[in-house]
Amino acid sequence: xxxxxxxxxxxxxxxxxxxxxxxxxxxxxxxxxxxxxxxxxxxxxxxxxxxxxxxxxxxxxxxxxxxxxxxxxxxxxxxxxxxxxxxxxxxxxxxxxxxxxxxxxxxxxxxxxxxxxxxxxxxxxxxxxxxxxxxxxxxxxxxxxxxxxxxxxxxxxxxxxxxxxxxxxxxxxxxxxxxxxxxxxxx
Amino acid sequence: xxxxxxxxxxxxxxxxxxxxxxxxxxxxxxxxxxxxxxxxxxxxxxxxxxxxxxxxxxxxxxxxxxxxxxxxxxxxxxxxxxxxxxxxxxxxxxxxxxxxxxxxxxxxxxxxxxxxxxxxxxxxxxxxxxxxxxxxxxxxxxxxxxxxxxxxxxxxxxxxxxxxxxxxxxxxxxxxxxxxxxxxxxxxxxxxxxxxxxxxxxxxxxxxxxxxxxxxxxxxxxxxxxxxxxxxxxxxxxxxxxxxxxxxxxxxxxxxxxxxxxxxxxxxxxxxxxxxxxxxxxxxxxxxxxxxxxxxxxxxxxxxxxxxxxxxxxxxxxxxxxxxxxxxxxxxxxxxxxxxxxxxxxxxxxxxxxxxxxxxxxxxxxxxxxxxxxxxxxxxxxxxxxxxxxxxxxxxxxxxxxxxxxxxxxxxxxxxxxxxxxxxxxxxxxxxxxxxxxxxxxxxxxxxxxxxxxxxxxxxxxxxxxxxxxxxxxxxxxxxxxxxxxxxxxxxxxxxxxxxxxxxxxxxxxxxxxxxxxxxxxxxxxxxxxxxxxxxxxxxxxxxxxxxxxxxxxxxxxxxxxxxxxxxxxxxxxxxxxxxxxxxxxxxxxxxxxxxxxxxxxxxxxxxxxxxxxxxxxxxxxxxxxxxxxxxxxxxxxxxxxxxxxxxxxxxxxxxxxxxxxxxxxxxxxxxxxxxxxxxxxxxxxxxxxxxxxxxxxxxxxxxxxxxxxxxxxxxxxxxxxxxxxxxxxxxxxxxxxxxxxxxxxxxxxxxxxxxxxxxxxxxxxxxxxxxxxxxxxxxxxxxxxxxxx
Numbered sequence: 001x002x003x004x005x006x007x008x009x010x011x012x013x014x015x016x017x018x019x020x021x022x023x024x025x026x027x028x029x030x031x032x033x034x035x036x037x038x039x040x041x042x043x044x045x046x047x048x049x050x051x052x053x054x055x056x057x058x059x060x061x062x063x064x065x066x067x068x069x070x071x072x073x074x075x076x077x078x079x080x081x082x083x084x085x086x087x088x089x090x091x092x093x094x095x096x097x098x099x100x101x102x103x104x105x106x107x108x109x110x111x112x113x114x115x116x117x118x119x120x121x122x123x124x125x126x127x128x129x130x131x132x133x134x135x136x137x138x139x140x141x142x143x144x145x146x147x148x149x150x151x152x153x154x155x156x157x158x159x160x161x162x163x164x165x166x167x168x169x170x171x172x173x174x175x176x177x178x179x180x181x182x183x184x185x186x187x
Numbered sequence: 188x189x190x191x192x193x194x195x196x197x198x199x200x201x202x203x204x205x206x207x208x209x210x211x212x213x214x215x216x217x218x219x220x221x222x223x224x225x226x227x228x229x230x231x232x233x234x235x236x237x238x239x240x241x242x243x244x245x246x247x248x249x250x251x252x253x254x255x256x257x258x259x260x261x262x263x264x265x266x267x268x269x270x271x272x273x274x275x276x277x278x279x280x281x282x283x284x285x286x287x288x289x290x291x292x293x294x295x296x297x298x299x300x301x302x303x304x305x306x307x308x309x310x311x312x313x314x315x316x317x318x319x320x321x322x323x324x325x326x327x328x329x330x331x332x333x334x335x336x337x338x339x340x341x342x343x344x345x346x347x348x349x350x351x352x353x354x355x356x357x358x359x360x361x362x363x364x365x366x367x368x369x370x371x372x373x374x375x376x377x378x379x380x381x382x383x384x385x386x387x388x389x390x391x392x393x394x395x396x397x398x399x400x401x402x403x404x405x406x407x408x409x410x411x412x413x414x415x416x417x418x419x420x421x422x423x424x425x426x427x428x429x430x431x432x433x434x435x436x437x438x439x440x441x442x443x444x445x446x447x448x449x450x451x452x453x454x455x456x457x458x459x460x461x462x463x464x465x466x467x468x469x470x471x472x473x474x475x476x477x478x479x480x481x482x483x484x485x486x487x488x489x490x491x492x493x494x495x496x497x498x499x500x501x502x503x504x505x506x507x508x509x510x511x512x513x514x515x516x517x518x519x520x521x522x523x524x525x526x527x528x529x530x531x532x533x534x535x536x537x538x539x540x541x542x543x544x545x546x547x548x549x550x551x552x553x554x555x556x557x558x559x560x561x562x563x564x565x566x567x568x569x570x571x572x573x574x575x576x577x578x579x580x581x582x583x584x585x586x587x588x589x590x591x592x593x594x595x596x597x598x599x600x601x602x603x604x605x606x607x608x609x610x611x612x613x614x615x616x617x618x619x620x621x622x623x624x625x626x627x628x629x630x631x632x633x634x635x636x637x638x639x640x641x642x643x644x645x646x647x648x649x650x651x652x653x654x655x656x657x658x659x660x661x662x663x664x665x666x667x668x669x670x671x672x673x674x675x676x677x678x679x680x681x682x683x684x685x686x687x688x689x690x691x692x693x694x695x696x697x698x699x700x701x702x703x704x705x706x707x708x709x710x711x712x713x714x715x716x717x718x719x720x721x722x723x724x725x726x727x728x729x730x731x732x733x734x735x736x737x738x739x740x741x742x743x744x745x746x747x748x749x750x751x752x753x754x755x756x757x758x759x760x761x762x763x764x765x766x767x768x769x770x771x772x773x774x775x776x777x778x779x780x781x782x783x784x785x786x787x788x789x790x791x792x793x794x795x796x797x798x799x800x801x802x803x804x805x806x807x808x809x810x811x812x813x814x815x816x817x818x819x820x821x822x823x824x825x826x827x828x829x830x831x832x833x834x835x836x837x838x839x840x841x842x843x844x845x846x847x848x849x850x851x852x853x854x855x856x857x858x859x860x861x862x863x864x865x866x867x868x869x870x871x872x873x874x875x876x877x878x879x880x881x882x883x884x885x886x887x888x889x890x891x892x893x894x895x896x897x898x899x900x901x902x903x904x905x906x907x908x909x910x911x912x913x914x915x916x917x918x919x920x921x922x923x924x925x926x927x928x929x930x931x932x933x934x935x936x937x938x939x940x941x942x943x944x945x946x947x948x949x950x951x952x953x954x955x956x957x958x959x960x961x962x963x964x965x966x967x968x969x970x971x972x973x974x975x976x977x
Contacts, residue, residue, distance in 0.1 A: 091248055122248065135194045148248040169205035173198055176232045179239035 077158040084149020128181040139174040197228035296340040324374035348394030371401040376486035386442035388450035445479040619647035672696035690724035708755035719765040729949025731772040738769035786817035811840040815861040831868040837861040859888040875920035882913035900945035907936035915976035923969035
């Protein structure tokens with residue numbers, strides 16, 4: 001899939017995005033999304049090493065691009081951001097596809113110290129994140145990069161041109177908002 | 188900013204608050220200039236989100252999304268369905284054909300990455316503990332292992348049951364509810380007796396099977412330790428079902444038998460309704476007292492009160508006032524008492540007195556039993572579980588010391604009870620031995636207090652000798668006795684210089700352990716160590732010809748074990764130690780090829796062990812020692828370059844360990860030993876300045892060891908030998924004055940040892956004459972002239 005992407009396109013779009021052109025970002029997304037969904041689906045099917053984390057997956061995609069000389073190393077953070085968006089979409093689609101043909105399971109909680117908020121599933125998180133984006137788009141993007149893309153604070157700071165401490169505070173606040181949004185009383 | 192929505196402004200405020208220290212945030216928000224609604228919203232978000240960080244972990248999304256297709260098999264089981272799934276993994280239904288019936292099980296698989304390495308290790312150990320918990324009211328743990336992908340799993344009895352909530356929907360009668368409660372509580376009490384705490388007793392963890400019997404599920408599986416628990420701003424621990432977890436658990440303390448009592452109290456309330464009978468209310472109130480000490484001290488005591496209540500007897504929770512007891516009596520005999528109330532007044536009074544007295548005796552007995560069980564549980568957990576856990580962490584010496592001290596007070600309480608059953612007394616004896624190891628016999632990571640540990644072993648001997656006399660054929664007693672004798676022998680040989688006594692203890696240990704020698708890895712190891720220690724008792728006395736056959740015997744014993752025992756980590760450790768001693772004897776008896784062969788084998792074993800437990804201080808030390816001794820033999824046979832390389836790696840390993848925990852005496856001692864050979868190798872390579880520097884470093888280490896051991900003879904003897912060697916290096920390097928000063932100090936130490944009656948045979952016949960010879964030839968005044976000292 002990647003081989004068919006013309007590197008000129010990627011470079012031009014990337015430059016535009018770095019200037020702040022969100023349309024360019026969305027175009028890049030369309031170009032690269034296919035690659036990531038394949039990798040993500042493979043990972044989730046367990047065809048690949050099951051211990052592969054999102055971070056690994058994203059980095060691998062980026063490394064491929066770098067090797068193909070389609071992006072420069074310093075664009076890494078931007079691409080990670082991009083792949084975070086892809087990751088979000090891929091995961092939500094995966095969950096939806098699974099939901100279509102799954103039998104009704106009883107949801108059980110293994111004894112852990114890690115609660116599932118009211119057993120909210122990823123679709124609910126996705127919807128809550130859409131609501132957050134309406135209130136504050138940038139905070140929703142931070143969640144996307146961090147929760148879906150596994151990105152480091154420092155990389156997010158590069159993408160958003162913010163200080164690391166601002167990103168960190170913003171992430172903490174967004175997280176609290178989402179947590180509250182997923183409480184059962186919100187349906 | 189002004190155009191932002193109130194919700195966005197609340198988020199802005201919340202975000203700024205995140206720049207404040209966590210306990211000031213709420214107050215900070217309240218002080219800001221913003222519409223009250225915005226402030227309140229920000230406060231609400233802040234207060235409600237204690238678990239947000241856990242739920243939204245970095246890169247956490249896929250964990251929520253993914254489950255694979257059903258695996259075909261897990262272990263020996265065919266997977267037939269998914270029972271459910273959660274954040275940590277999935278529960279499958281599995282079947283296994285056994286004979287002509289299908290055996291159905293529930294299999295829990297922990298998702299990769301859901302638990303840290305330490306937790307997985309804990310999960311494995313808990314699996315072993317739980318496998319022993321066979322009780323009709325506990326869902327039995329049947330099996331466990333790891334999938335091919337490395338995910339740990341456990342196989343549980345499949346319970347065809349309904350949660351307690353659903354069962355209550357059938358509106359069972361009051362006595363049925365109490366009956367069910369008593370059965371569930373009995374299961375928890377049983378677990379406590381086996382040193383297992385449930386930690387999360389809730390209605391949803393009690394299933395009721397079609398016959399109406401309760402089954403406890405989710406026994407402490409993958410329940411993180413407190414160190415893993417995340418303290419939250421609100422101080423609330425996670426995953427504890429609200430309303431059922433004891434207050435101290437919510438404050439982040441670990442689960443105890445008393446927190447289970449609390450949870451059972453809540454379950455009782457759930458079963459009988461909060462506004463039940465005043466007596467039940469009193470029972471619930473006592474079980475769920477805020478202060479753990481105010482609760483029933485055991486689940487058994489709680490059960491006893493519920494039984495008393497059911498049978499119409501006075502319950503302890505109400506406090507035994509006279510009129511209360513009387514009411515209970517009348518209630519129970521309502522029909523009989525009704526007509527004859529006045530005539531029987533005297534008789535009644537007598538009965539009441541008897542009842543009160545019985546209740547008191549019963550309460551006292553229950554209390555003693557309760558205290559006892561508690562003590563046993565705490566001592567067991569502390570010395571065998573927690574201590575091992577803490578020991579794995581380099582740098583935890585202080586924590587170990589605290590644990591040891593606390594453990595002792597519990598053990599004394601146990602041993603003081605002469606009426607305690609045999610197994611309990613044996614347990615106390617083992618506890619003392621364990622504590623002695625902890626405070627400093629043996630060669631593990633210890634605190635270096637020889638005197639304390641000798642006294643502790645004495646206490647253990649008192650308890651265990653009596654037990655052995657009483658039940659000489661009991662394997663548990665034998666094993667405990669063997670372990671004690673080995674520990675004593677080790678201490679007498681290595682620390683107290685009581686060689687003859689130590690040797691006697693090793694032969695007795697062998698005789699006691701022999702019938703059990705191939706029973707399991709533990710006994711095999713103990714038996715091999717007993718043989719080896721007998722050999723070492725000769726080696727320590729300088730008689731290698733006598734020592735060698737024992738080392739060969741131990742090696743032959745281990746090499747001949749079935750692979751399952753032979754490749755056990757603990758057995759491998761023992762084998763490595765014995766090979767080292769065998770090599771030493773071979774070397775001193777001038778069979779160097781055999782010695783090098785033995786050491787190559789020992790190094791290989793330790794490399795394999797370190798690969799099993801990377802970074803382990805204990806194995807690192809063992810590897811360093813085997814490299815060191817291989818270097819000794821190589822150097823002696825003139826293979827200087829190879830020898831130096833071997834010992835240089837050894838010193839580097841030990842430097843690393845010392846840096847990680849400066850207070851670990853074992854690391855210090857080993858560093859001194861291996862460093863000495865490196866100093867010699869450097870001298871041999873004519874790299875004298877480096878050699879002298881190494882010499883100064885190891886002497887400083889020895890002085891520290893002597894001071895910390897309270898001047899024990901063994902420590903002083905080691906220092907004297909090192910002084911002698913370091914002096915030799917000075918002499919060979921031409922630093923004659925330094926050489927003589929160092930030798931003089933060595934001679935001083937040997938003289939002191941002689942005065943204390945602690946000079947060994949080897950030192951008397953070999954070491955000391957050689958030292959005084961050198962001093963005659965090369966000192967007073969310091970001068971050249973001696974042949975190079977090796």
